[in-house]
Amino acid sequence: MFRYFVLGFVCCVYAFYQLGTFPSGWSLVWLFAGLVSGWAIFRFARLKQPVNHVLIAVISPIIIGLLFGYIWVFSHSFLTDRLPNAIYFKPVTVVGKVVDLPQVTVLTEKGQASRVKFLFELQRLTEESSKFDQAWSFWQPTVQLSWYDAETVPKSGEVWRFQIKLKPRHASLNPGAFDYETYLFQKGVQGYGYVLDKGVAPVRLSEAGVFGLRNELADHLQRLFAESPFQGVFQALIDGDKSDIGAEDWRIMQRTGTIHLMAISGLHIAIIAGLGFALFGWIWRWGIRWTNWAWWWHTPKIVFASWGGILMATLYMAMAGFSIPTQRAWLMVVTVLLFVLIRRKFQPWSALALAAFLIVLWHPPSVLSQGFWLSFTAVAIIFTVLRSPTVQRAPGWQKLLWIQLGLTVGLAPALGGYYHQIALGSFLANLLAVPFVSLLGLPLLFLTVLVSFVSDTATHGLMWLNDQLWSGLWWALQWISDRLGFWVIGQLQAWQIVLLYAVFFWTAGVRTVDGQKRKWLGGVALVGLTVVFLWHPFKPVLAPGEFRVTVLDVGQGQALVFETETATVVYDTGARWSDKMDGAKLALLPYLKSQNRSTLELLIVSHSDSDHAGGVASLLQDMAVTEAVSGQAKVLNQGLEQAVFQPCRNGQAWSFSGVRFEILSPADSLPQPTNDNDASCVLRVTNGVGTVLVPGDLTERMEKPLVAAYEDELQADLLVAGHHGSRTSTSQAWLNAVSPQEVVFSSGFANRFHFPTETVLKRLEAQGIPWRNTACRGAIQYKITLDSERIHPSSLHFVNSARQARPRWYANECEAFAETRDKAGQ
Incomplete structure (x- = not known):
């Protein structure tokens, strides 16, 4: 009976964390009443003895486990202290203890650490403007801090006083990719930030004590x-x-x-x-x-x-x-x-x-x-x-x-x-x-x-x-x-995985009277294995001429995936943060593999800036690429073992399953780029009915001649905003020429550039153009169909965003914070 109790307990706790909104206290009353009523109906019904035995031996402990699990996880979540929203995005003074071993990125010749990353358990937090002053003795909240150009490396167990600036726990979210925000939540990390180099100087308040033994061992x-x-x-x-x-x-x-x-x-x-x-x-x-x-x-x-x-x-x-x-x-x-x-x-x-x-x-x-x-x-x-x-x-x-x-x-x-x-x-x-x-x-x-x-x-x-x-x-x-x-193998559905394990363990556990397993159970297990790995009944299928565009959430960078019936095209690969992590590893490769896409027919990297080309090496290492072009091919090839990229030029075009991909810029008839951003490949994707326009980091200086030269060809249903929403891009003339039905910004959460800027957002609002932002919505996906205007007014269909598809009550949304509320979009 205990095993069934634990089954109900664990399943209820897991289900609680899948809820989109935190339940009210009344939910416990309704759950208790519903489970008890259901148990009573079956318990006192006239059932055959074997059924009644199963009810008492199996269902009763599962129900008790569900009730206990709900009470426990509700109480734990309700009583866990959360940092108030008012303390984020501004200097705060904290006192706390360093937990775990700090990670030192690089030591300079003078012995200083270029960055020290560590977990910090708060004992006191003070924010002067809101007059917030809180101390904790138990249930101390944990934050993740980075200390740049640190003069000394804090040690595990030491108590320090810092002046820091925090962001709430928020991370990129993409289909098929690792959910880092959930990872931080289950580790108990409530926010992350950095030690300020001005204001209150860092002070070590106490030594490591017994934790010093671990530091000495390290x-x-x-x-x-x-x-x-x-x-x-x-x-x-x-x-x-x-x-x-x-x-x-x-x-x-x-x-x-x-x-x-x-x-x-x-x-x-x-x-x-x-x-x-x-x-x-x-x-x-x-x-x-x-x-x-x-x-x-x-x-x-x-x-x-x-x-x-x-x-x-x-x-x-x-x-x-x-x-x-x-x-x-x-x-x-x-x-x-x-x-x-x-x-x-x-x-x-x-x-x-x-x-x-x-x-x-x-x-x-x-x-x-x-x-x-x-x-x-x-x-x-x-x-x-x-x-x-x-x-x-x-x-x-x-x-x-x-x-x-x-x-x-x-x-x-x-x-x-x-x-x-x-x-x-x-x-x-x-x-x-x-x-x-x-x-x-x-x-x-x-x-x-x-x-x-x-x-x-x-x-x-x-x-x-x-x-x-x-x-x-x-x-x-x-x-x-x-x-x-x-x-x-692509994206597996949860029910497929549960089905296979149910069949596997049931097959292993069922025996005949003589102790031998039933021979036919092996066939059942084989069928279950086939269902799990080969059957994808819910995978969306694209018809000829249709295509899907996914603007991935890669922080302050850009990465897009275009999918047709038979081909995959990637535009940009996101940033590179370290040898171990870049935009391709974070979002591109997991998404492509979840869609069972193992070959790229075309790779376009707008230009060589790290926030667009940072994941190129990782992508080429794990994915076969038929053709690759870039606005700065020579620069990109210098960082690779062998030349892969060809220059992108106006007139280049590719057609896959009735979808045309064409380059509008750079062109000989246009002014020569004077910076990396203006060297961006401008991509136009159309199926003859709907169009997507991707300008990379193109600035207003290049937008004007493009409007003059190709005004009729610039009209698009969906516009990916240039340069992540910078004020130097997406000019009024550009918007008038493109006349998009929707605009997407690829930017980082609460980024230091404040993208998308208020200037660009006001232009969109003045023309009534709806917009979305990956920083707040996660990966954003659209589908462009061949629907006639009589049935649908537009061929552009918003599919979903990652945060809309996977809502969680513990996730931090942009709307909850004044600093990011106006950056959320639809």
Whole structure:
């Protein structure tokens, strides 16, 4: 019954976070009344005995779990203190504690950090203009801060006073892409900002205290691994700091499905707990042999060893800074050890249910984490595989093969649902990597760290051995990555994933009287697998001549995707923020893969500015491109291994499925560009009925001659505003010539340029032209059809925006803040 209670509890908590608006207190009353009424009707109805038994044994605990889950998550969400909207976008003075290890981007020659990024737990916040002064003792809110040109690096556990400027928790939102705002929410981060270099000077108010031990360990590991080519990997495995893992190493792990090995997960804590169990078991045997202590003799070995496993797992969690993912992994492992500790028969499904209940009870937003679902699914698959009679009779090495095969196949639907692709080399790569990390790599690293406190000579030898062994593994992963890529499967519906797992676990659990599984259940599972991966009944289909345009939300940058029946065209690739993140990785590639688009027939990069061309390298690395053009092809080619781009010129045109893509500028008949922005490729897309015009960062200086030369060709139904809404673009003459039905701005949330500017917005409002802004609406999508005017007044159809498609009560909307309210648009 407990398992069904946990099922209802977890499902209710998850459903609560999917609500578009926060429910009122009356919702609990209505939910209670509805569930109790439904239960009473079925409970007292005249039902056959088997049905009544199922009702009592299954439905009743699920209903109780639903009620308890709703009360718990409602209370947790209601009581969690939120920062007031009035403190954002203005200087505030804060006092708080640095939590987790700060990430240092670059150290200058003078020893200063160009940027330090860290989580800051607020103890007091003061904002003078609104006379806001708040102190917290419990439920302290957390913000994410960046300190540029920092003279010193704050350490975990230190208390500081800063003057900062905050933005509310808000992030780009795109179809098929990672929801970073939800990620921040489930981590408890309420806002992000930066330390001001004027005003109140940063002051350290207290030292790190006991947290200084972790800082000293982190510094020691930095020195220990400094000369190793696997420095970032080693630090991630020991203390959970993944900031130094290089972009190429991340790419190899992603393509081989081994990225989970770089997070301190249940696997790692289970390894450490196992080592602790074995170590304390040896200590117990030594104590029995050499001591006469009565309590030692009366303590069973398994109890003593279990406490050792829990102790080692807890120390490992402390090394990782008690992060929320590590807490989840610790609870899962400790739950298993508790069954051993109290000497009860281990019940896999009860242990799994207990772990899930404790994790969600401790931190309800955990259900929003991908790691939560992947971890529990993986453990459930392992339990299911080990229950098979075939596996139980197999020798140990074959059991490992069966488990890895089960994980590779069993996790494919969940991974496909999150990332829209499956790493084809995952089985082979994990077959090598998991035993290596579990049995050799991680234990040897811990031994190296321990020895490093005793002997420099021995440490040097052990580090050499570590590098050699990991070089062998990395060579194998690189080989697999180069030969086996991804199977792109497109966007999976939630019901497809649930159906497959339901069929899988039901098939594994149903047996006949003689204990053999029903043969036909394998066929049912195969049909379920086919439905999940091959059937996309809700995927919109484009007819010949129709096309879809998606203006992606890439912050203060631009990236558009045009889709026809048979072709895909990308215009611009967004900005580049670091070696690990750019517009292509953030939005373009996830969206294309969610639509099962693996080839680009045409790539147009307006010009070489980073906010338009920052994702070019990542896009070319992961996507086949038939033809590429740019207004500054030579500049872009210089940054690539081989020349890919050709100059875009007036007269170039391409036709795909009845949709024409043509370049209007640059042209010999127009003035030569004097800056990067005016070198932009101006793209016109039309199907003969509807038209989209994309001018890149074109300024008014080039808009005027274009209007004079091509006035009749500029008319468009949809205009993507030039230069993100800058006052130097989208002039009155340009608007008059284009005469758009709608305008879209691609800009960043509360950007420092204040795009779109009031000047441009007033022009639109004066002409009654509706507009939308990716900063507030997320990715914005339109469909241009061939509908006649008799049926539809226009061929331009607004499909949706990402925030409209995925409303969440905890999301921060532009309308809630005076600074961004006027930037929201429709």
